[in-house]
Amino acid sequence: MEELKNILKMHNISPSLHRLKILEYIHRPYTHSTADEIFQALEKDIPTLSKTTVYNTLKTFEKNGIISALSIFENETRYEFKKQEHAHFKCEKCGEIFDIAHPFDFLKETELEGHFIKNQLIYLKGICRNCLQKTENA
Amino acid sequence: MEELKNILKMHNISPSLHRLKILEYIHRPYTHSTADEIFQALEKDIPTLSKTTVYNTLKTFEKNGIISALSIFENETRYEFKKQEHAHFKCEKCGEIFDIAHPFDFLKETELEGHFIKNQLIYLKGICRNCLQKTENA
DNA sequence: TTACATGTTTGCAATCATTACAAATTTATA
DNA sequence: TATAAATTTGTAATGATTGCAAACATGTAA
Numbered sequence: 001m002e003e004l005k006n007i008l009k010m011h012n013i014s015p016s017l018h019r020l021k022i023l024e025y026i027h028r029p030y031t032h033s034t035a036d037e038i039f040q041a042l043e044k045d046i047p048t049l050s051k052t053t054v055y056n057t058l059k060t061f062e063k064n065g066i067i068s069a070l071s072i073f074e075n076e077t078r079y080e081f082k083k084q085e086h087a088h089f090k091c092e093k094c095g096e097i098f099d100i101a102h103p104f105d106f107l108k109e110t111e112l113e114g115h116f117i118k119n120q121l122i123y124l125k126g127i128c129r130n131c132l133q134k135t136e137n138a
Numbered sequence: 139m140e141e142l143k144n145i146l147k148m149h150n151i152s153p154s155l156h157r158l159k160i161l162e163y164i165h166r167p168y169t170h171s172t173a174d175e176i177f178q179a180l181e182k183d184i185p186t187l188s189k190t191t192v193y194n195t196l197k198t199f200e201k202n203g204i205i206s207a208l209s210i211f212e213n214e215t216r217y218e219f220k221k222q223e224h225a226h227f228k229c230e231k232c233g234e235i236f237d238i239a240h241p242f243d244f245l246k247e248t249e250l251e252g253h254f255i256k257n258q259l260i261y262l263k264g265i266c267r268n269c270l271q272k273t274e275n276a
Numbered sequence: 277t278t279a280c281a282t283g284t285t286t287g288c289a290a291t292c293a294t295t296a297c298a299a300a301t302t303t304a305t306a
Numbered sequence: 307t308a309t310a311a312a313t314t315t316g317t318a319a320t321g322a323t324t325g326c327a328a329a330c331a332t333g334t335a336a
Contacts, residue, residue, distance in 0.1 A: 014303090016313065036293080050315045055294065072210050072259065075323080076293070089253050100251055113238055114267030115227050121210065121261040129252030154284065154331095174322080188286045193323065213294080214322070278336090285330070295320075302313065 011064040021046060022057045026067055032078040032088070032097045072123045085120075091128035098128060149202040159184060160195045164205055170216040170226070170235045210261045223258075229266035236266060 004023050008015040021042050026033060033041075039054045058079055061067040070078045070088065078097075087102035102122055110117055127135075142161050146153040163169070163176050171179075177192045196217055199205040208216045208226065216235075225240035240260055248255055265273075 014312080016303090018314075034293090048315080052295085052316075053314055056314080059295095071212055072261070074209050075213075075215075089250070089255070091253070092256070098251070098253065100253075112227070112262070113236070114270070115229070115236065115238075115262075116264045116270060117227070117262050118230070118264040119262065121263075123210070123259040123261070124250070124253075124255050124257065125259075126256040127254045132252070132254060152283075152332095156285075172322090186286080190287075190324085191285055194285080197324095279334100280336100281332100281334085283330105283332075286328085288327100289325085291322100291324075293320105293322090296318085298315100298317095300313105300315070302311105304309100304311075306307100306309080 007066060011066055013060060013064060013066075018046065018049065018053055019057055019060075022054060023061065023066070026061075026079055027081050030097075030099060032070065032080050034076045034078055036076075038079075070121075072121065087122035087124055089124040089126070089128070091131055092125055093127055093131040096128055096130070100124065145204060149204055151198060151202060151204075156184065156187065156191055157195055157198075160192060161199065161204070164199075164217055165219050168237060170208065170218050172214045172216055174214075176217075208259075210259065225260035225262055227262040227264065227266070229269055230263055231265055231269040234266060234268070238262065 001020070001024070004020055004027060005015045008019060008023065013019065022038060025031070025038050025041055035051070035054050035058055038058075039049065039051045042049055042054075058067065058069075062069050062079070066082060067079050068082050070080065072088065085102070087100040089098040089100050090096070091098070139158070139162070142158055142165060143153045146157060146161065151157060159180050160176060163179055164171060173189070173192050173196055176196075177187065177189045180187055180192075196205065196207075200207050200217070204220060205217050206220050208218065210226065223240070225238040227236040227238050228234070229236075
């Protein structure tokens with residue numbers, strides 16, 4: 001919790017309870033949460049929490065580079081704690097999302113067909129290892 | 139126009155006027171259109187056109203593999219005629235979207251961290267060649 | 277040609293994620 | 307303690323998309 005507080009302070013965001021709780025939720029490993037998911041999870045602890053606050057806070061975090069917003073999952077925006085760059089894999093069967101350490105760093109800060117590439121986003125789809133195993137055993 | 143008709147027929151979709159017009163619009167090179175954009179463009183020619191028809195038609199085309207839906211551009215879904223796989227580049231300055239012939243085919247139909255990869259989606263951001271040139275000349 | 281079944285299109289209402297905004301509340305500061 | 311500033315809330319608005327039932331068009335068989 002102290003660590004989270006420091007993250008906020010380092011980004012000049014005052015660590016209010018709500019902000020800390022939201023950050024805590026996103027900070028758990030392998031989360032790719034929607035605003036609604038976060039809201040529903042925290043509502044229990046903080047009954048006065050408003051969804052607008054969740055949206056506001058997520059926007060603040062994103063602006064300050066603490067989290068990343070992923071627009072690649074159909075209509076809902078998903079948020080994750082910013083960390084080393086990686087690809088995202090979504091299983092077509094179970095819908096689970098996995099982070100994948102990806103080997104495409106050679107693209108960053110380079111030129112492609114005359115355009116200067118700053119960022120890359122890689123999204124993979126297929127069948128995840130869990131679902132593959134289930135099929136084998138069936 | 140005959141070509142478009144054949145595309146529909148080959149996918150067992152009867153080539154009604156509306157469907158042909160919508161397909162024609164998407165078939166133009168380098169389009170990454172939203173449903174609304176298509177609707178507004180065709181409304182002039184087909185005054186009775188309804189937006190629901192545009193959505194219905196796009197969904198039909200997508201199901202039949204004629205077009206691809208891109209969810210990566212913030213909130214709006216964009217559609218493009220299905221063709222050879224490629225990456226998408228969006229310019230941070232002018233917002234224009236470019237297709238990029240991409241060199242990542244090695245990923246397809248392969249395995250990564252235990253998951254079976256079927257599809258990949260690559261999204262790049264940066265400054266496009268046009269905007270770069272403008273900056274140089276300024 | 278008519279009548280019916282089928283497929284297509286329409287228009288409107290509903291949904292869902294997100295944002296705008298102003299009021300209420302809390303916190304920090306003088 | 308009073309006041310300013312920041313934070314949070316609640317509600318209404320927006321915008322993309324979907325559901326649905328009615329209207330319309332088309333093809334087919336009698």
